[in-house]
Amino acid sequence: MATESQPESETERETGTGSKAETTADRNDPIITVRNLQTAFFTDKEVIRAVDGVSFDIRPSETVGIVGESGSGKSVTARSIMGLVESPGRILDGSSIRFHHTETVREFARRFPGRTVDLGALEAEHDPASLFAHSTVDATPEAFGYDDASEATVADFVATGYGEALGLDPKDCVFVTDGSTDEPVDGFVEITRLSGDPQRAMRGGRIAMVFQDPLTSLNPVYTVGNQIKEALRLHRGLSGAEATREAISLLEAVGIPDARRRVAEYPHQFSGGMRQRAVIAMALACDPEVLICDEPTTALDVTIQAQILDLLEELQDERDLGIMFITHDMGVIANISHRVNVMYAGEVVETADVEPLFADPKHPYTRGLLESIPGQQSGDRLQTIEGNVPTPNEPATYCRFAPRCPEAFADCTEVHPVSLPVEEGADDHTAACLLYPEHRSTPEAVNRHADREDSISEAGASPATDDDTTGGENR
Ligand SMILES: Nc1ncnc2c1ncn2[C@@H]1O[C@H](COP(=O)(O)OP(=O)(O)OP(=O)(O)O)[C@@H](O)[C@H]1O
Numbered sequence: 001m002a003t004e005s006q007p008e009s010e011t012e013r014e015t016g017t018g019s020k021a022e023t024t025a026d027r028n029d030p031i032i033t034v035r036n037l038q039t040a041f042f043t044d045k046e047v048i049r050a051v052d053g054v055s056f057d058i059r060p061s062e063t064v065g066i067v068g069e070s071g072s073g074k075s076v077t078a079r080s081i082m083g084l085v086e087s088p089g090r091i092l093d094g095s096s097i098r099f100h101h102t103e104t105v106r107e108f109a110r111r112f113p114g115r116t117v118d119l120g121a122l123e124a125e126h127d128p129a130s131l132f133a134h135s136t137v138d139a140t141p142e143a144f145g146y147d148d149a150s151e152a153t154v155a156d157f158v159a160t161g162y163g164e165a166l167g168l169d170p171k172d173c174v175f176v177t178d179g180s181t182d183e184p185v186d187g188f189v190e191i192t193r194l195s196g197d198p199q200r201a202m203r204g205g206r207i208a209m210v211f212q213d214p215l216t217s218l219n220p221v222y223t224v225g226n227q228i229k230e231a232l233r234l235h236r237g238l239s240g241a242e243a244t245r246e247a248i249s250l251l252e253a254v255g256i257p258d259a260r261r262r263v264a265e266y267p268h269q270f271s272g273g274m275r276q277r278a279v280i281a282m283a284l285a286c287d288p289e290v291l292i293c294d295e296p297t298t299a300l301d302v303t304i305q306a307q308i309l310d311l312l313e314e315l316q317d318e319r320d321l322g323i324m325f326i327t328h329d330m331g332v333i334a335n336i337s338h339r340v341n342v343m344y345a346g347e348v349v350e351t352a353d354v355e356p357l358f359a360d361p362k363h364p365y366t367r368g369l370l371e372s373i374p375g376q377q378s379g380d381r382l383q384t385i386e387g388n389v390p391t392p393n394e395p396a397t398y399c400r401f402a403p404r405c406p407e408a409f410a411d412c413t414e415v416h417p418v419s420l421p422v423e424e425g426a427d428d429h430t431a432a433c434l435l436y437p438e439h440r441s442t443p444e445a446v447n448r449h450a451d452r453e454d455s456i457s458e459a460g461a462s463p464a465t466d467d468d469t470t471g472g473e474n475r
């Protein structure tokens, strides 16, 4: 889905090259595009497909909410973007997380030329549509989110680990520029393929993360100020009095009163809410483009929670931050998000802007989540969806929500629903449910899902290739 946001489309490439518009990136262009992300844990017992084919965008100044019950894959999605997936987990080939920040692409191309690929040169040499037939390529156009092979780009193959088909050493294909390193415009950094120095520069430097428990980010034996100064030294090269001044001004920016004194205090001298503010200050120390928040307010009481949400909004306005905000709380999602992805058992089952999602939720799972918000339902009793999120330990050949779904019918256990617009023209509102698109009769809709799913599963995501842990290693 969402092929319109592929930045290397013909038209954008044309406007990008040769024009000086290169640094004034359109506000509406995504800074991160996640495509067909698959992150699996290969345990002795089973393969857990914690994230199973997830696609979405994050734009500057936009907050993308990720909501779903416990175990739906929210945190693993965040960790995949941060490069924090640890063994026995790994991101599978065919996945792509692209970082489209022009300055970063330019800098990485300069610092790591051996791992930079010249997209312009490759495009002149290869016809992307024909690459699907290459023996080392285990993908279909549908797995890339396209209807037709002609929509694929050379960059898609490079980014998802099929660089060999283009005669590249697969390990080298990390940063893609569209011309000489002096003026990369439509390039990107492929986050799923980072390791070593460039990974460290990205993590905490360009993309920062705030966790639920501030104490996981704070070291008890150093003062809060020293920890912020360490981040300033690492990522911005500041030291001494200059770093101290900046640390104080960051503490002020996150609303910590008497920052001059508190900069010399230890984490245990801060309250829970103040600690989380300090962690946010630390995350901002490296001046990131994107902030990933994994339930940052869940452990805080409601008043403090509201203050932290306000703070995040304020910081976003000041800094054009792209924010990905994870929570299982629909009330928080309504409060903070511009766009929402609803996750269930490793998949995004519904995505929409926040207003249509709450005004007109389509997926039965989303409706269930909304009915479980206190004060949202007519009766006194709080509805919860009965049962638990299943562990996604086999490829989805059916709807994983069907066993708990009040609207399930026979086909739901036979056909795997793919994300489709909920109605004609509603490209911004999709659901992975056999009841949609709404304007079709149910049998017609079921057929559309089955057709799409057939062509996708011809691609590499079969159990045989996934179980082969020795092949397709990403790092
Ligand atoms: N290190 C790991 N090893 C094996 N399985 C894991 C690992 N980490 C996560 N998983 C599995 O991946 C799935 C998704 O987990 P994840 O932590 O992303 O859920 P979540 O949506 O963040 O839930 P919560 O709301 O509880 O934080 C779960 O089935 C979980 O058991």
Ligand code: NI
Residues within 6 Å of the ligand: 074, 075, 076, 294
């Ligand atoms: Ni989580």
